[in-house]
Amino acid sequence: MNAVEIRSLTLAFEQQALFTDFNFDLPQQQWTVLLGRSGVGKSTLLRAIAGLENTAIQQGNIHFPRPLKLAWLAQQDSLYPWLSLLDNVQLEQHLKGKKTRQSRQQAEHLLAAVQMENHLHKGCQQLSGGQRQRVALARTLMQNADLILMDEPFSALDAVTRLQLQDLACDLLQQKTVLLITHDPQEAIRVGDRIYVLHDPRRPLNPAHLPEGKKPRDLTENPQSALQQMLFHQLLQGAPHELV
Numbered sequence: 001m002n003a004v005e006i007r008s009l010t011l012a013f014e015q016q017a018l019f020t021d022f023n024f025d026l027p028q029q030q031w032t033v034l035l036g037r038s039g040v041g042k043s044t045l046l047r048a049i050a051g052l053e054n055t056a057i058q059q060g061n062i063h064f065p066r067p068l069k070l071a072w073l074a075q076q077d078s079l080y081p082w083l084s085l086l087d088n089v090q091l092e093q094h095l096k097g098k099k100t101r102q103s104r105q106q107a108e109h110l111l112a113a114v115q116m117e118n119h120l121h122k123g124c125q126q127l128s129g130g131q132r133q134r135v136a137l138a139r140t141l142m143q144n145a146d147l148i149l150m151d152e153p154f155s156a157l158d159a160v161t162r163l164q165l166q167d168l169a170c171d172l173l174q175q176k177t178v179l180l181i182t183h184d185p186q187e188a189i190r191v192g193d194r195i196y197v198l199h200d201p202r203r204p205l206n207p208a209h210l211p212e213g214k215k216p217r218d219l220t221e222n223p224q225s226a227l228q229q230m231l232f233h234q235l236l237q238g239a240p241h242e243l244v
């Protein structure tokens with residue numbers, strides 16, 4: 001069963017087609033990764049799925065076989081600095097005036113799950129980038145969404161924090177339907193169930209790569225390093241010639 005089915009999507013900005021006759025499915029309860037170079041259209045696709053690019057869509061449709069709740073995990077700066085960490089995690093309840101003792105307990109529990117329980121007294125601006133992303137991840141968990149759209153959520157972090165947060169997200173969101181966009185083949189292999197390389201959204205996507213083994217994967221294992229080479233190769237195929 002698919003959570004999202006994109007059929008014959010043509011999307012253009014100022015008469016310039018970005019996606020042409022594009023087809024793409026997101027199977028339920030899997031992590032689908034869209035890997036692509038900068039500017040290829042990854043974030044635009046994410047926004048289109050979230051219903052934020054409707055005016056740019058010229059043809060085709062984005063179909064949700066079942067109604068579903070969406071959450072968005074952005075690259076950075078998605079916390080509201082004037083709110084406490086607990087209110088950032090309870091954002092939905094805060095905005096609807098529906099905070100309760102139970103929602104506070106759940107927020108505390110999720111902040112502990114992302115290892116932020118010792119920072120509750122701090123403001124957002126006193127946190128490191130990695131700590132802020134942990135809080136954003138807790139908020140995503142609090143939303144209890146069916147589909148989580150992740151727009152390069154770990155790319156601004158240092159290498160070790162990135163690995164730690166990939167592990168945490170894999171663990172805490174393992175039953176969820178996730179679309180992760182990234183330009184990092186290693187990240188795609190560590191956490192993806194299906195990996196697509198997007199190098200020209202005006203042409204059909206190549207079949208997905210299906211990495212072996214349990215997630216988060218160890219990149220030093222042999223099948224993963226061979227896949228890494230292949231993904232780099234595919235990304236380079238789509239690169240402008242002067243950069244190859």
Ligand SMILES: Nc1ncnc2c1ncn2[C@@H]1O[C@H](COP(=O)(O)OP(=O)(O)OP(=O)(O)O)[C@@H](O)[C@H]1O
Nearest residue numbers: 013014018036037038039040041042043044045183
């Ligand atoms: N609102 C808009 N109006 C006009 N052009 C746009 C608009 N949004 C995106 N574009 C163009 O569409 C193309 C794809 O942009 P998009 O942000 O989707 O790329 P991306 O693959 O996510 O890049 P990155 O990895 O750098 O974030 C770019 O050439 C961009 O300039």
